[in-house]
Each structure stands twice: as structure tokens, then as C-alpha cells.
Amino acid sequence: MTLPLMPKATAVWLIDKTALTFDQIAEFCGMHPLEVQAIADGEVAQGIMGYDPVANSQVTAQDIERCEADPNARLRIMASSNPNPKKARGGRYTPVAKRNDRPDAIAFLIRNYPQLSELQLSKLLGTTKETIQKVRERSHWNSANIKPRDPVILGLCKQSDLNDAIAQANERLTREGRAVPPPPPPMPETDAA
Structure with a gap:
């Protein structure tokens, strides 16, 4: 499964800005639910700024609203529109x-x-x-x-x-x-x- 960019920072944002359950956030961010709960309690990830997955096109606001209404629903990460980076062409390094x-x-x-x-x-x-x-x-x-x-x-x-x-x-x-x-x-x- 594809994980969002900066999972802990994304989890901090989702905890602060949404009404999603710890299980939903944990599954979306690839974390354990107890780790998400520790972030919510302030025991873990202190000082980490939240990373907005909606503004960064990783998930839609409608998908978050759908999951807030149904605790059994799961967030789906959006497909990235960024092209895969090509391997750089250049001189080969020899030790x-x-x-x-x-x-x-x-x-x-x-x-x-x-x-x-x-x-x-x-x-x-x-x-x-x-x-x-x-x-x-x-x-x-x-x-x-x-x-x-x-x-x-x-x-x-x-x-x-x-x-x-x-x-x-x-x-x-x-x-x-x-x-x-x-x-x-x-x-x-x-x-x-």
C-alpha cells in the first residue's frame, strides 16, 4: 500500500483537523493505532508541524468527510500526478x-x-x-x-x-x-x- 508523504506529520494534521478514528488514521499513515493515540496524547511527535494531505493532493476533503461519517470506511490515497523520476544520465562513479x-x-x-x-x-x-x-x-x-x-x-x-x-x-x-x-x-x- 502506498503511504502518504511524511506519515507522522500527516497523522498530526489528521488528528488536529479531523474527526477520524485512530484506526482510520493509523491505516492511512501506515502506523500502529497506539502510536496514533500517543501522538494525540502528546507523548510522541512533539513539535512536528502537521502536513496537510488535502492541500498536497494526497487525499480529497470529500474522502475525509466520508470517512468521518462512517468509522468503518478507510481513506484512499490519490494517485500521484508527478512523473516518476528518471535515472540521471552521466558519468559513472568509480571508487x-x-x-x-x-x-x-x-x-x-x-x-x-x-x-x-x-x-x-x-x-x-x-x-x-x-x-x-x-x-x-x-x-x-x-x-x-x-x-x-x-x-x-x-x-x-x-x-x-x-x-x-x-x-x-x-x-x-x-x-x-x-x-x-x-x-x-x-x-x-x-x-x-
Whole structure:
């Protein structure tokens, strides 16, 4: 069940401004009836300003009046007209401890998935095209120490994101009429013993 914004403040307002029962207020706000009673007695939520659910389009005045007339009726929260927030597009944050692993991941993807574009690599790993180019040309400042390692194992991207990027790159090659490279051979399993 969807709860109102700021449930305790909403409960304070409903207690002060309406004749609803504690059970009705408790169910609407997602609280226990004893907690609502404690708010009404002044034992809980002292100093909390009431939040008007009518003025904030969470419930209608008619719905409150209907519930005041019938103690068995329940308030219904109105559907929000606000759009769901979209996920922000932007650079992916990589923790400081993992930033030195990026060139290894870039080298792995360039070697095993040459069909991935620089844009896909930069989005996938949260890096710049300049860094990708330097790893590709072996002009990176640390190129002597770069060892190709799987970015999923390094924790730089999710396997599902990598699979999606590879699928998109393969579709692009198919549309352009170019051959899709075969998948890389499976990695050899190492014994921990």
C-alpha cells in the first residue's frame, strides 16, 4: 500500500483537523493505532508541524468527510500526478581503489570484444575516450603493467550491461554487413589448491 508523504506529520494534521478514528488514521499513515493515540496524547511527535494531505493532493476533503461519517470506511490515497523520476544520465562513479583497474579492463575488452565502440567502452567503464585510445596504442603511462582482466570480475561493470553492449555492437556490425567476431574462448579455471 502506498503511504502518504511524511506519515507522522500527516497523522498530526489528521488528528488536529479531523474527526477520524485512530484506526482510520493509523491505516492511512501506515502506523500502529497506539502510536496514533500517543501522538494525540502528546507523548510522541512533539513539535512536528502537521502536513496537510488535502492541500498536497494526497487525499480529497470529500474522502475525509466520508470517512468521518462512517468509522468503518478507510481513506484512499490519490494517485500521484508527478512523473516518476528518471535515472540521471552521466558519468559513472568509480571508487578510487578501483580506478587503477580501468586500463586492465579496457585492455581486456579491446582484446576480447573488438566490436565494442569507444563510446560503449567509455559508458561501460566510466572512462574517457582518451584513456581508451592510449591503452589501445600502448601509450598509456602505465602500459608496461597493464594486464587484461575482466571488468565484471574487477567490479567495474555488471555482466548484464556488458552483454547488452556486446549485443548492440553485434547488431551494428550485422546492419553494416560486416562479420561478427566469434566469442572469446572460455577462461581457464584455476585451482585454488
